[in-house]
Amino acid sequence: MPDDLSLLTPNLPTLGWTAAHDAWAARVGGDQMGRIARTSRGYCLVFTGGDAVLAASSSVRSDTGVAPSTGDFVTIVDDPEDGPSISAIADRTTALTRRAPGRVPTPQVLAANIDDVFVMHGLDRPLNMRRLERQLVIAWESGATPLVLLTKADEVRHHEEAEETIARIAPGVETLAISTVSGQNLDRIASRFSGSRTIALIGLSGIGKSTLVNELSDGVVQRTGEVRAADRRGRHTTVTRDLIPLPEGGIVVDTPGIREIGLWQARTGLAKTFPEIAEPAERCRFADCEHGSEPGCAVQAARMDGLVSDRRLTHWRELLDEIALQDSQLEEFARRAESRDRADVERRRDNERPRKPRKGKGRGKRR
Numbered sequence: 001m002p003d004d005l006s007l008l009t010p011n012l013p014t015l016g017w018t019a020a021h022d023a024w025a026a027r028v029g030g031d032q033m034g035r036i037a038r039t040s041r042g043y044c045l046v047f048t049g050g051d052a053v054l055a056a057s058s059s060v061r062s063d064t065g066v067a068p069s070t071g072d073f074v075t076i077v078d079d080p081e082d083g084p085s086i087s088a089i090a091d092r093t094t095a096l097t098r099r100a101p102g103r104v105p106t107p108q109v110l111a112a113n114i115d116d117v118f119v120m121h122g123l124d125r126p127l128n129m130r131r132l133e134r135q136l137v138i139a140w141e142s143g144a145t146p147l148v149l150l151t152k153a154d155e156v157r158h159h160e161e162a163e164e165t166i167a168r169i170a171p172g173v174e175t176l177a178i179s180t181v182s183g184q185n186l187d188r189i190a191s192r193f194s195g196s197r198t199i200a201l202i203g204l205s206g207i208g209k210s211t212l213v214n215e216l217s218d219g220v221v222q223r224t225g226e227v228r229a230a231d232r233r234g235r236h237t238t239v240t241r242d243l244i245p246l247p248e249g250g251i252v253v254d255t256p257g258i259r260e261i262g263l264w265q266a267r268t269g270l271a272k273t274f275p276e277i278a279e280p281a282e283r284c285r286f287a288d289c290e291h292g293s294e295p296g297c298a299v300q301a302a303r304m305d306g307l308v309s310d311r312r313l314t315h316w317r318e319l320l321d322e323i324a325l326q327d328s329q330l331e332e333f334a335r336r337a338e339s340r341d342r343a344d345v346e347r348r349r350d351n352e353r354p355r356k357p358r359k360g361k362g363r364g365k366r367r
């Protein structure tokens, strides 16, 4: 395997390009087509079947208004002066989306058209359930299927406890302990990849995402970095989101480690991550029940029956508040944009009307 993505030349069907994409590309037009392998600073590396193309991803030049992401199926136009740029993005089947860092609420798609999300945690550090729950919300919300991978199983003697904890908080989500050192369960991971099945890896820096990619691809494709001995923190080795076709079939998306991943409008993902709370919440007497001391609260009833833990209920509330706050921020921004537009129209109308002639001031100074 070449050590740089731009040297790979996977063919289009291997990348998941179908007859439906052909029909779409014929409809939208363009000089080339393909799947985005990497996005970085306004450019996308696109696998086209032949040589990979570096295309500008300016949303001004594309007619989509959507920022292209790793995993997108796209068309490219070649401009004789400006070079290639992304001209259209096919509708996504799934999208792993977070809230982009910053004050203004905007979504950022980490990976598009993925089938599974491997939510990865290192067994070399304590299991952080809040982080895991947050990642599961985002993974479920994407429309893909999450699976939890506990990495570095060779570093601990017992991982059953972590597995039991996850089974409790993530019912129905498959969990596997793996090790790239001992090879534990790598065959089971490899068997999930086939054809053009696309799987995204997410998790903290230093937990072994890129090491797993290298293991699956039979060679070094991704740079890896040692964790700091003192606190097990990773060094943020991977800095772009990379789509890597595997030699035995299947495609993996490696991502940079993210410490605190922000939710983006994730009510569906929240309900899927907290089914024991979301289901009774539908049955509360009042539609706007806050699940406190209201009469007829099915969530509190479930809690009394020992089906809902206080910790989970608190975290569910926090995540729900985060989503609700975002909703109101979005409304506020929309309102402000609307009044700005209205002011613009008024100013323009005003500018079109003639001004009365100026008099006095300055005229006498003319030479």
Ligand SMILES: Nc1nc2c(ncn2[C@@H]2O[C@H](COP(=O)(O)OP(=O)(O)OP(=O)(O)O)[C@@H](O)[C@H]2O)c(=O)[nH]1
Binding pocket: 151, 152, 153, 154, 155, 178, 179, 180, 181, 182, 203, 204, 205, 206, 207, 208, 209, 210, 211, 212, 223, 224, 225, 226, 227, 234, 235, 236, 237, 238, 239, 255, 256, 257, 258
């Ligand atoms: N003991 C052990 N170490 C591992 C295993 N997998 C990865 N490592 C080590 O963990 C360190 C970090 O691995 P990376 O693959 O760079 O981690 P990453 O998740 O890609 O990190 P970022 O790119 O920074 O997000 C490296 O020193 C790896 O050798 C494993 O199964 N067992």
Ligand SMILES: [Mg+2]
Binding pocket: 209, 210, 211, 222, 223, 224, 237, 238, 254, 255, 256, 257
């Ligand atoms: Mg990495």
Ligand SMILES: [Zn+2]
Binding pocket: 281, 284, 289, 290, 291, 292, 294, 296, 297, 298, 299, 300
């Ligand atoms: Zn209630």
